[in-house]
Amino acid sequence: MNVASVSRKEAELLVPTYERQPILFERGRGVYLWDAQGKRYLDFLSGIGVNALGHKHPAIQAVIRRQAARLIHISNLFFHEYQAELAQLLTEISGLDRAFFCNSGTEAWEGALKMARAFAQANNKNGSKPKWRFLAMDNSFHGRTFGSLATTGQPKYRAPFVPLLPGVDFVKFNDVDDLRQKFDSSVCAVCIETIQGEGGICPAHPEFLKLASHLTKETGALLILDEIQCGLGRTGRHFAYQHFGVLPDIATVAKPLACGLPLGAILTTNRVSSCMHPGMHGTTFGGGPLACAVAVQFLREEKKLLGHVHALGEYFESGLRALDGKHSSVVDVRGAGLMQAIELESSDLAKAVASQLLEKGIIINRTHESVLRFLPPYVIQKKHIDQLVKALDAALQKNEKASPKKTDTAAQPSKEAHAHA
Numbered sequence: 001m002n003v004a005s006v007s008r009k010e011a012e013l014l015v016p017t018y019e020r021q022p023i024l025f026e027r028g029r030g031v032y033l034w035d036a037q038g039k040r041y042l043d044f045l046s047g048i049g050v051n052a053l054g055h056k057h058p059a060i061q062a063v064i065r066r067q068a069a070r071l072i073h074i075s076n077l078f079f080h081e082y083q084a085e086l087a088q089l090l091t092e093i094s095g096l097d098r099a100f101f102c103n104s105g106t107e108a109w110e111g112a113l114k115m116a117r118a119f120a121q122a123n124n125k126n127g128s129k130p131k132w133r134f135l136a137m138d139n140s141f142h143g144r145t146f147g148s149l150a151t152t153g154q155p156k157y158r159a160p161f162v163p164l165l166p167g168v169d170f171v172k173f174n175d176v177d178d179l180r181q182k183f184d185s186s187v188c189a190v191c192i193e194t195i196q197g198e199g200g201i202c203p204a205h206p207e208f209l210k211l212a213s214h215l216t217k218e219t220g221a222l223l224i225l226d227e228i229q230c231g232l233g234r235t236g237r238h239f240a241y242q243h244f245g246v247l248p249d250i251a252t253v254a255k256p257l258a259c260g261l262p263l264g265a266i267l268t269t270n271r272v273s274s275c276m277h278p279g280m281h282g283t284t285f286g287g288g289p290l291a292c293a294v295a296v297q298f299l300r301e302e303k304k305l306l307g308h309v310h311a312l313g314e315y316f317e318s319g320l321r322a323l324d325g326k327h328s329s330v331v332d333v334r335g336a337g338l339m340q341a342i343e344l345e346s347s348d349l350a351k352a353v354a355s356q357l358l359e360k361g362i363i364i365n366r367t368h369e370s371v372l373r374f375l376p377p378y379v380i381q382k383k384h385i386d387q388l389v390k391a392l393d394a395a396l397q398k399n400e401k402a403s404p405k406k407t408d409t410a411a412q413p414s415k416e417a418h419a420h421a
């Protein structure tokens with residue numbers, strides 16, 4: 001089997017939603033992946049934030065082997081050993097009280113929206129005016145299902161599928177005046193990615209998050225934070241909101257939780273959870289024994305790595321800032337921990353740099369047209385960061401020589417960007 005034959009078959013047989021790079025990956029270990037030709041790649045994307053412990057982590061392999069030999073799936077009509085244990089670990093680190101397990105990020109987000117509506121119905125002290133509006137953020141990304149799309153503030157994802165869920169209004173991200181103006185007692189929840197990921201690694205401003213927390217608390221609305229990309233150790237803390245001193249009513253997590261097995265979770269308070277009753281929400285696969293057993297192990301490993309993520313994040317950021325100082329084509333450096341990005345002056349440049357790095361055997365990702373996004377595994381070492389920064393330096397230099405003048409093609413969206421969340 002080779003990449004050409006697989007690609008030909010896929011072109012005939014798959015719904016064409018992805019524009020894949022022409023590489024057929026066969027195996028991984030630690031921070032490296034190998035393709036069918038045996039070429040080695042340094043993985044600075046980790047499956048878009050999923051393989052946080054790197055590939056073939058021995059403790060994860062052992063749990064999968066052990067649990068696969070015992071029990072892979074039962075329905076949610078019965079108990080198994082791991083949901084309560086996993087919920088215990090997640091509530092301890094999040095400051096929230098309860099968990100619901102599902103299969104993916106978008107499912108976690110859908111469930112969070114449902115809980116907010118159910119909570120508002122059960123606690124509607126708003127007279128005759130229904131409390132049902134969501135305030136979501138411009139530039140956000142919450143997933144591909146209808147509720148998630150309806151709260152995703154990027155027209156390119158929404159436009160082909162309108163009409164979407166009613167009752168959603170968008171606020172300019174980090175604009176406190178706009179939030180104040182659009183918020184009223186008809187709002188049931190304010191929806192925020194603590195650090196916008198697909199939107200180009202844009203952190204919430206502390207005053208914006210604090211205002212959202214204050215307004216929701218004051219009026220009995222909920223603050224829902226999407227930590228699907230930025231949560232579970234990615235920023236050097238268990239949750240990105242822990243950098244800001246706010247506690248949401250609901251937080252959603254997924255990506256790294258089961259190290260590549262599908263698992264998401266909605267974390268919430270006793271107060272919100274009390275409005276949910278048997279039959280109101282559920283899933284066939286979500287929270288199965290195999291995925292949950294792996295997630296328990298993931299959280300044990302994540303705890304040990306937080307200091308490392310923090311230290312390496314600082315080291316990485318300073319390397320990227322040095323590039324910012326050196327290259328006029330770097331517009332900005334943003335991020336926290338091992339969720340970092342550099343924004344370049346054009347989408348063409350970002351595309352060229354990403355493909356030159358791939359050629360050299362380094363996997364990064366271009367998001368939001370002109371932003372290079374880095375989500376390396378938490379087990380990355382300084383030498384890997386040095387290798388990436390050096391390669392970026394060379395690629396920027398090469399492209400600046402080829403095109404010394406600033407050009408701006410960021411306004412022309414490409415098909416590729418749609419496949420990146």
Ligand SMILES: Cc1ncc(COP(=O)(O)O)c(C=O)c1O
Pocket residue numbers: 048104105106107109141142143144193197198226227228229230254255421
């Ligand atoms: C912040 C955020 N929310 C939600 C999602 C959707 O997650 P999934 O693709 O697992 O449905 C993503 C995926 O990239 C994400 O980054």
